[in-house]
Amino acid sequence: MLFSPAEWSAMKLSLWVSLLSVVIQLPFTAWLAWTLARRKVRFSAFIEAFCNLPQVLPPVVTGLLLLSLLGKHGLVGQYLYQWFGVVLPFSTAGVVVVSMVVSFPIMLGFFKSAFEMVDKSFEEAAQTLGYSRFRAVLKFTIPMSLPGLATGVVLAFARCLGEFGATITFAGNIQGSTQTIPLAVYAAFQSLGSEGAMWRLVLVSVVLSVSALLVTSYFKNRRQ
Amino acid sequence: MSSLKVDIKVMAGSFAGEYKFALEAGIHGVYGPSGNGKTTLFNAVAGLLNPTEGTVSVGERVLFSSVLNQNIPVHHRKVGFCFQGYRLFPHLSVAKNIVASKGGSTKKPLFNELVGLLGLEPLLSKNVLQCSGGEQQRVAIARALFICPDVLLLDEPFAALDPQNRAKVIALLHKIAQRFTIPILVISHQLDDIQLLTDSILMINAGKVAYCGSLSTYVFSNGPHPTVLSKYKNVLRFSLKPAEVAHYYYALNHTLNLRFLVERAGLYETESLTAMLPPSEIVLSIHPLQGVSARNQIKATVVKLYTEGARTWCVADAGELVVSEITTTAAVELNLKPGDTVWCIFKSVVLEFN
Incomplete structure (x- = not known):
């Protein structure tokens, strides 16, 4: 076997967590991006600044803030535990939440500019061709903004794959449940005699990142 | 035969317009200085802008009536609209743009007829962005006609065309007027473009209809406005x-x-x-x-x-x-x-x- 069971587990977890994070946040991010791009929203600058916080905050600070918010005794977390018995920190679900938080600004930014790039007037043109406003958006605006939307999804996915600081703070580094590729690399780096595992996972990270960049450049070229 | 009857008041931001006219099937020039409400009128007829009061009707169909509290949405109005700047879908081919309307298909007989009428055969598989301005204009006209409209609105169709393409589009519009017996309204701020197209003119000035009828009659009998005379050829x-x-x-x-x-x-x-x-x-x-x-x-x-x-x-x-x-x-x-x-x-x- 090329990879050990622990390495496979880290890779599978990374891919699953990234996929879930992207899929779960997609509808809300698309809606918010659409709203910010097309509607007059009060305090839109403030909303955008808040949404972009995870991009500029030190990851460990994001992790700590999430702990104080969603931890078992956190502002929201205490109710999640009391009402539903859900404990997010140090769980796989917690890794998904962290990934969503850190990748959300990337997806939002790309989605918003993708929608802004398609002039509203195309929807008016589609309406004169027999489509309701909603169907005009589905039939023309979405396909026209698809390269930007796809780039946003791929880069958000790549961001989830690379997430480290906030995850280790909020979810720990538990093999099999919260240890993603970056955390496994870190663990291998810290333990003697694990150089082989470390470099194998580094290689996997590089391959995944390069693939993501190739996909985004494909969409970028399509847009041009 | 359908006729377009408009008697409306509109507000678009700080712009206030008042339009009252009736036009039969055929080509009509909509003339007036830029920023005087020609496109606003088109938007109101197409339903992209709601009048504050009044009536818009085509033949027996009431598209908008503040009295009857009726407002047919844009997508049910059957108003063909060729926008200034064309607004063709950049991700689609010429053929797909022409049949972009709801339920549109290249298998419909009208597709081949329009392609023939507008000389689009060699362009069908091209992306619209690869087409010249004149070609894009023809695609936009075909797309608008493909919905079998009751009225056709063309907003500044000559604005971005060189004289040769302008002459081609004028010849095409004459052909279209023979094939489709509907009111065809053509906005232009160049009086000579309209003169080459038609003698029937709707003059818009400061958001109001200044004149509706024959341009010759206006110039030769009615004591025309000097701004019109200075542009007349x-x-x-x-x-x-x-x-x-x-x-x-x-x-x-x-x-x-x-x-x-x-x-x-x-x-x-x-x-x-x-x-x-x-x-x-x-x-x-x-x-x-x-x-x-x-x-x-x-x-x-x-x-x-x-x-x-x-x-x-x-x-x-x-x-x-x-x-x-x-x-x-x-x-x-x-x-x-x-x-x-x-x-x-x-x-x-x-x-x-x-």
Whole structure:
């Protein structure tokens, strides 16, 4: 076997967590991006600044803030535990939440500019061709903004794959449940005699990142 | 046969408009300075802008009525709209743009008919962004006609076209008007474009209908506004007769007794030609002139004179009505008055053949 069971587990977890994070946040991010791009929203600058916080905050600070918010005794977390018995920190679900938080600004930014790039007037043109406003958006605006939307999804996915600081703070580094590729690399780096595992996972990270960049450049070229 | 009836008030931001007119099937020019509410009118007819009050109807169909509390949404109005800038879908081919309307398919017989009518066959598989401005204009017209509209609106279709493409689109619109018996409204801020298309004009000024009817009647009988007169050009129509030299034709206007040698080009295949003669290029003389280079001297009788400050427009009957523009000083010195005989003199090179 090329990879050990622990390495496979880290890779599978990374891919699953990234996929879930992207899929779960997609509808809300698309809606918010659409709203910010097309509607007059009060305090839109403030909303955008808040949404972009995870991009500029030190990851460990994001992790700590999430702990104080969603931890078992956190502002929201205490109710999640009391009402539903859900404990997010140090769980796989917690890794998904962290990934969503850190990748959300990337997806939002790309989605918003993708929608802004398609002039509203195309929807008016589609309406004169027999489509309701909603169907005009589905039939023309979405396909026209698809390269930007796809780039946003791929880069958000790549961001989830690379997430480290906030995850280790909020979810720990538990093999099999919260240890993603970056955390496994870190663990291998810290333990003697694990150089082989470390470099194998580094290689996997590089391959995944390069693939993501190739996909985004494909969409970028399509847009041009 | 459908007619468009509009009697509405609109508010678009700080702009207030009031439109009242009725137009039958055929081509109608919508003329007025930029920013005076021509596109606003189109938006209100198409349903992209809701009037504050009034009625819009096509034939028996009421599209908007504040009294009946009726407002048919844009997508059910069947109003074909060719936007300024075309708004073609950039991710689709020409063929897919034409059939982009709901339920559209290249299998419908109308597709082939429109492709043939507008000469789009060689472009069908091209991406619209690879098409020239003139080609995009034709695709936009085909797309709007594919919904079998009850009214066709064209917003500044000539704005981005060179003179050759402009002439092509004008010829196409004449063909379309023969095939589709619907009101076709064409916005232009160039009066000569409208004159080449039609004599029926809807003048919009400061958000109001300043005139609706025949342009000739307006210019020759109604005492037109000087801003219209200063843009007006005489439209002379010529039949074509092959000349002795290959590729050359004689352009003939029997009424005015004019004959010009013109080189044949693609545009002249219709066997008739139109030329614009700007009134300011005509010299008026009360005697026929001899020993001058200008080859065209048309004898005419003065019908009307309009004076506006330093300029005077003289409408003279030479079998056709010809408008010439001279200085008021010249008109006074020549002592021009209706009934006088004058010679309208112009150089052949000032004729703008289309």
